[in-house]
Amino acid sequence: MTLKYAYFPGCVAQGACRELHQSTQALTQALGIELLELKKASCCGSGTFKEESQLLEDTVNARNIALAESLKLPLLTHCSTCQGVIGHVDERLKAAQQTDPAYLEQVNGLLKQEGCSPYQGSSRVTHLLWALVGDFGLENLAAQVTKKLSGLKCASFYGCYLLRVQDQLPFDDPYNPQSMENVFRAVGATPVMYRGRTQCCGWPLSSYATESSFRMAGGHIQEAIASGADCIVTPCPLCHLNLDSRQPEVEQVIGRSLGLPVLHLPQLVALALGISPKELGLDRHVVSTRPVLEKLGLLAGTR
Structure with missing residues (x-):
């Protein structure tokens, strides 16, 4: 079975570290892993959005995750910072589904105002390292x-x-x-x-x-x-x-x-x-x- 991911390259890998984007594509192609790039995704905030507002960080990254959910794929990144930020938002929002549904409704309400799909908690966020170790083997x-x-x-x-x-x-x-x-x-x-x-x-x-x-x-x-x-x-x-x-x-x-x-x-x-x-x-x-x-x-x- 072919592994397939919604690919979140992040900002740095398409700017100052273009060789990371380049080598990720070369590696996954060689291994037969399919990446569908999330070209409409936005910067995860690199941990800085929450200094202004946790709601801002959660909403921005709920949108990123929802883009992967719309493809029915896990979100894959090759950036540890993106993994930490988006992965933690995913954990927080999945917990909110059980403990604070009003907060999740607030996040999804903001996404709806912008014409974005709601966060459903149906995907997972994984780093290339975890994909190699846990998914590919x-x-x-x-x-x-x-x-x-x-x-x-x-x-x-x-x-x-x-x-x-x-x-x-x-x-x-x-x-x-x-x-x-x-x-x-x-x-x-x-x-x-x-x-x-x-x-x-x-x-x-x-x-x-x-x-x-x-x-x-x-x-x-x-x-x-x-x-x-x-x-x-x-x-x-x-x-x-x-x-x-x-x-x-x-x-x-x-x-x-x-x-x-x-x-x-x-x-x-x-x-x-x-x-x-x-x-x-x-x-x-x-x-x-x-x-x-x-x-x-x-x-x-x-x-």
């Missing part, structure tokens, strides 16, 4: 590998939103997660454990406490390097921005050269399926991915 994933990533030491960076925003976390332990590491093993790579893998990357601080944000990111990268990592792999584009795109600025703040490549989760998995680095956008990173590709014997189309 690690054994099936391992069977699709054509280029084992043998010898590559990968440090996961889960970030905050994927692990600690929702009340119920599928397929993992929020305090000692293993799903990323299990994906690494399935594609032949070696997981590297270090303290910072479940901590905040510092992105939420970056607009008003930039130095603190960069010191936070620099500490995580240094820990990963000290643990022997060849790269960091993250399921969150906002974490990727702070750890990769801003790594040169991080180096200036901490006074140390780093140069550790940071890969998006679908890029890593897709490499093991034989998809070319160029097709996965590995030439778009600020920190060169060349050391990773050299270790794997894959250099075409990268700097």
Whole structure:
């Protein structure tokens, strides 16, 4: 049976991290997973809408979920922040169906005013990581590998939103997660454990406490390097921005050269399926991915 999802790409993956959108499409096509993009969806708010109004956050994301419900599909995102925000709204509104139907009626009333379908609670919100682990299955994933990533030491960076925003976390332990590491093993790579893998990357601080944000990111990268990592792999584009795109600025703040490549989760998995680095956008990173590709014997189309 073909897996099919209503695809919520989010903002960053179609802007600053276009390689994430690119590699997600390449990976899912290779695995036979069908994505129907929700082109009318709006930004989840990245956790900021609720600073103004929880009703605003709930209504905006009830609409996003309702778009998936209209397709009778689960909503899939590849952004940990989107997963945390939309997934938590979904939990809250499903609970409201039983405990506070008047609130849900208020949300749906606002959607009706805008000509939108009501939230019904008939779908689920899932991250690409959970789709690979729980829906597609690690054994099936391992069977699709054509280029084992043998010898590559990968440090996961889960970030905050994927692990600690929702009340119920599928397929993992929020305090000692293993799903990323299990994906690494399935594609032949070696997981590297270090303290910072479940901590905040510092992105939420970056607009008003930039130095603190960069010191936070620099500490995580240094820990990963000290643990022997060849790269960091993250399921969150906002974490990727702070750890990769801003790594040169991080180096200036901490006074140390780093140069550790940071890969998006679908890029890593897709490499093991034989998809070319160029097709996965590995030439778009600020920190060169060349050391990773050299270790794997894959250099075409990268700097």
